[in-house]
Amino acid sequence: MSYLSGKFRPTERGLILFAAVVLLPVFFLPVFPIWHMHLRAPQYPEGLNLHIYTNTIRGDVDKINTLNHYVGMHAITATDFKEFSYMPQLLTLFGVLALLAGLTGRRWLALVGWLAFTGFAAYMFRDYVLWLYRYGHDLNPRAAIKLQVFTPPVIGFSKMANFKVWSYPGLGTWLLGIAWALGPIALLAERYGRRRAAAGAAVTGAAKA
Amino acid sequence: MKRGSKLGFAVVLVATLGALAAGCVASQGGGAAGSAAQKVYVKPGEKDAYYAFLSGGHHGNIYVYGMPSCRHITTIPVFTPEPAVGYGNDEESKAMLGGFTWGDAHHPGLSETDGDYDGRWLFINDMPNARIARIDLKDFKTKQIFGPIPNISAAHACPFPTPNTEYVFAASRFSVPVPNRDVKVEDYAKDFRGIVAGVKVDPKTGTMSLGFEIMMPPFDWDLSDAGKGPSLGWQFFTCYNSEMAYDSLEIKASQNEMDYFAAVDWRAAQKAVDEGKATMINGAPVLDPAKVKGIAYLIPVPKSPHGVDVDPSGQYVCCSGKLQAEVSVYSFAKIKAAIDAAKFEGEKMGVPTLKFEDCLEAKVPVGLGPLHTQFDNKGNGYTSLFLDSQIAKWKVGPPWNVEDKIDVYYSIGHLMASEGDTRHPTGDYVVALDKLSKDRYLNVGPTHPEAAQLIDLRGPKMELLYDFPTYLEPHYAQMIKAEKLHPITVYPLAENDKPGVIKRAEDARVERKGNRVDVYGLVVRTHFTPDVIKVNEGDEVYFHWTNLEQDDDIAHGFGILWSSKNMQIEPGETKTIHWTADKTGIRPFYCSNFCSALHQEMQGYLEVRPRGTPQAAVQRPDAKTIAEINALLAAR
Numbered sequence: 102m103s104y105l106s107g108k109f110r111p112t113e114r115g116l117i118l119f120a121a122v123v124l125l126p127v128f129f130l131p132v133f134p135i136w137h138m139h140l141r142a143p144q145y146p147e148g149l150n151l152h153i154y155t156n157t158i159r160g161d162v163d164k165i166n167t168l169n170h171y172v173g174m175h176a177i178t179a180t181d182f183k184e185f186s187y188m189p190q191l192l193t194l195f196g197v198l199a200l201l202a203g204l205t206g207r208r209w210l211a212l213v214g215w216l217a218f219t220g221f222a223a224y225m226f227r228d229y230v231l232w233l234y235r236y237g238h239d240l241n242p243r244a245a246i247k248l249q250v251f252t253p254p255v256i257g258f259s260k261m262a263n264f265k266v267w268s269y270p271g272l273g274t275w276l277l278g279i280a281w282a283l284g285p286i287a288l289l290a291e292r293y294g295r296r297r298a299a300a301g302a303a304v305t306g307a308a309k310a
Numbered sequence: 311m312k313r314g315s316k317l318g319f320a321v322v323l324v325a326t327l328g329a330l331a332a333g334c335v336a337s338q339g340g341g342a343a344g345s346a347a348q349k350v351y352v353k354p355g356e357k358d359a360y361y362a363f364l365s366g367g368h369h370g371n372i373y374v375y376g377m378p379s380c381r382h383i384t385t386i387p388v389f390t391p392e393p394a395v396g397y398g399n400d401e402e403s404k405a406m407l408g409g410f411t412w413g414d415a416h417h418p419g420l421s422e423t424d425g426d427y428d429g430r431w432l433f434i435n436d437m438p439n440a441r442i443a444r445i446d447l448k449d450f451k452t453k454q455i456f457g458p459i460p461n462i463s464a465a466h467a468c469p470f471p472t473p474n475t476e477y478v479f480a481a482s483r484f485s486v487p488v489p490n491r492d493v494k495v496e497d498y499a500k501d502f503r504g505i506v507a508g509v510k511v512d513p514k515t516g517t518m519s520l521g522f523e524i525m526m527p528p529f530d531w532d533l534s535d536a537g538k539g540p541s542l543g544w545q546f547f548t549c550y551n552s553e554m555a556y557d558s559l560e561i562k563a564s565q566n567e568m569d570y571f572a573a574v575d576w577r578a579a580q581k582a583v584d585e586g587k588a589t590m591i592n593g594a595p596v597l598d599p600a601k602v603k604g605i606a607y608l609i610p611v612p613k614s615p616h617g618v619d620v621d622p623s624g625q626y627v628c629c630s631g632k633l634q635a636e637v638s639v640y641s642f643a644k645i646k647a648a649i650d651a652a653k654f655e656g657e658k659m660g661v662p663t664l665k666f667e668d669c670l671e672a673k674v675p676v677g678l679g680p681l682h683t684q685f686d687n688k689g690n691g692y693t694s695l696f697l698d699s700q701i702a703k704w705k706v707g708p709p710w711n712v713e714d715k716i717d718v719y720y721s722i723g724h725l726m727a728s729e730g731d732t733r734h735p736t737g738d739y740v741v742a743l744d745k746l747s748k749d750r751y752l753n754v755g756p757t758h759p760e761a762a763q764l765i766d767l768r769g770p771k772m773e774l775l776y777d778f779p780t781y782l783e784p785h786y787a788q789m790i791k792a793e794k795l796h797p798i799t800v801y802p803l804a805e806n807d808k809p810g811v812i813k814r815a816e817d818a819r820v821e822r823k824g825n826r827v828d829v830y831g832l833v834v835r836t837h838f839t840p841d842v843i844k845v846n847e848g849d850e851v852y853f854h855w856t857n858l859e860q861d862d863d864i865a866h867g868f869g870i871l872w873s874s875k876n877m878q879i880e881p882g883e884t885k886t887i888h889w890t891a892d893k894t895g896i897r898p899f900y901c902s903n904f905c906s907a908l909h910q911e912m913q914g915y916l917e918v919r920p921r922g923t924p925q926a927a928v929q930r931p932d933a934k935t936i937a938e939i940n941a942l943l944a945a946r
Contacts, residue, residue: 167834167859176941246907
């Protein structure tokens with residue numbers, strides 16, 4: 102209990118503040134995409150792209166929707182995703198928590214923030230998989246081309262009709278991943294530092310003896 | 311010892327291989343390495359280095375080629391209806407053609423900034439109807455047809471833009487009375503007049519408007535070029551028939567030893583018009599050089615000249631007397647000095663004539679039938695020789711000698727060097743544009759195609775690379791570096807504010823006012839909305855179709871059965887076409903431009919009921935159709 106109410110050393114506080122720097126601007130400047138989908142077909146040698154941000158979808162949305170209508174997929178529209186209306190806000194909120202934890206150095210605050218962030222990330226990933234599942238399964242039965250239901254790739258490569266599809270995380274996700282990883286890194290750094298301090302003390306003790 | 315001999319052998323081997331390689335390159339004659347085939351080969355998927363714009367002659371359009379592959383990429387309809395895309399069939403282009411279905415397009419003129427192609431617009435003349443068209447190189451579409459220019463009779467010396475595209479010009483090839491009226495042909499010298507017109511080009515929009523006209527003697531005004539550098543502000547026009555013959559020109563117009571080229575000071579002419587010194591004739595401000603001095607001068611040229619071409623430096627004006635074997639090169643500095651000193655030998659209907667000897671710089675013995683000259687980046691001129699069927703390469707400047715000649719097939723008219731009429735020619739290629747092809751290609755009967763040859767200019771000698779046919783009939787052509795053009799691939803739908811545009815299925819409708827019916831519709835893969843349209847016999851139906859696609863190359867067509875009504879609608883574009891419901895019955899329509907996997911299904915029906923059948927004032931697609939289309943368009 103006393104561990105949780107204790108404080109981090111400046112090193113760990115620095116790491117947590119760094120995470121805050123990554124998270125805080127998300128709401129104000131959602132500039133980095135969090136996920137990409139790249140589609141190629143013989144007629145699209147240059148490829149079609151979907152870029153998912155924390156607050157919207159960009160890229161060749163119209164072109165992809167026009168193609169998708171042949172197989173009866175729902176049109177992809179930014180307004181369908183309620184996620185876009187809270188994702189940037191929550192990420193910035195996690196940044197505020199990290200900032201407070203970094204400034205105060207309170208272990209419990211850092212831990213609560215990190216756990217919440219972890220839970221949120223897991224939830225969002227599951228949510229993304231569900232969306233993909235829905236797009237590939239809820240097909241209009243009157244569509245001109247009847248497809249077997251499918252789930253577009255969450256990550257990696259797959260082939261759908263005449264399209265090859267690559268799906269992969271964007272720079273935003275990589276940055277968020279680094280911010281997330283700073284949690285365990287801070288704990289490890291602290292433990293390592295404490296062990297070294299203990300070893301140092303032991304060595305000093307031995308010398309005195 | 312052993313090691314030393316091995317090394318010696320290796321050195322000899324390398325030296326031998328090197329000499330062999332050098333021999334191979336030298337034997338090709340060209341400067342750039344590789345065979346002629348390699349030099350024109352553009353790998354599948356790769357693109358050409360140059361756009362070439364070839365006038366379509368009496369086909370009335372422009373052919374676009376890629377160079378050096380010599381592939382025909384597209385044809386831009388300009389003065390002639392083109393049924394596939396519906397040019398001249400949709401209401402806007404129909405209005406632009408102004409009732410004409412023919413034009414004779416001779417001289418493309420790329421817009422220029424500081425005397426170099428800027429890739430913004432392409433102008434071209436319609437000689438017989440005295441019109442100039444402007445093509446926007448953002449979408450390769452004809453945007454304006456200016457004319458018929460009043461008082462101009464056969465705009466051959468046209469358009470030849472000035473170095474900053476301030477003006478394009480037109481001059482009468484066949485003089486007529488000005489104003490045209492009831493006269494006798496025998497009174498030619500008394501009543502007929504030539505006209506030179508300066509047409510202003512708006513620097514932002516490219517829109518043309520008439521600046522000035524100058525009354526000239528009734529000679530046959532033939533070709534033109536703009537001064538640049540030291541000769542900036544002057545436009546030059548050659549003429550033949552200074553004999554003023556009105557019949558048997560072949561003989562009668564070939565008698566004078568000298569004809570002329572005119573030097574027109576277009577800034578002075580515009581100033582005179584702005585000062586109110588012009589007389590309005592048929593709505594055009596016409597200046598009379600007998601009354602307004604200092605706007606035009608005549609300089610003698612031997613033997614019925616054809617082409618006039620200003621060298622890249624702007625110092626020399628090169629005229630080709632087609633009935634002699636020389637190019638006469640004039641020094642602009644000398645012309646200017648003679649004008650400034652008022653050293654005239656006489657005048658022709660108020661236009662002062664200068665002395666030949668005062669202006670001439672050199673005579674270059676190029677060969678028989680010289681017509682036109684283009685330039686490279688190494689101080690050479692290239693003159694087409696109609697009678698010799700050759701191109702002569704000659705030194706612009708002392709010793710003014712002919713350096714090389716190459717055969718072409720056959721009877722070359724114009725020639726097109728890469729950016730070869732600008733201040734900075736690139737010196738890569740020249741294309742011979744021949745009037746006869748005779749035996750060069752597979753026989754297709756008496757209507758022979760025209761012929762063209764691509765020639766490499768990069769080596770010390772000209773090298774023939776490729777021979778290709780063209781359809782009737784390129785005259786002048788221009789070649790511009792591909793990197794200077796940045797055409798769009800779709801029309802941005804968001805910027806579409808054309809009359810008749812709709813962007814949502816809810817707005818699709820058929821509106822009736824009396825017997826005028828307006829159809830506001832959408833086309834998108836793969837349906838028309840609406841696709842069932844009810845009208846009555848005798849209705850005048852205007853279809854306004856908007857293509858909602860924003861994907862490259864997804865154009866849709868709209869063709870009505872048993873009619874001449876067809877057009878193509880590009881992605882993001884709105885076009886209007888008019889059709890009269892001429893007969894009671896069912897009339898299918900369909901997408902005439904293959905668009906996608908379900909293109910065959912892209913069709914609709916016009917239900918034409920007898921006259922007077924009650925029809926709703928507004929028909930709309932049913933809610934289910936709207937919902938279906940909107941589901942597809944929801945992202946927009």
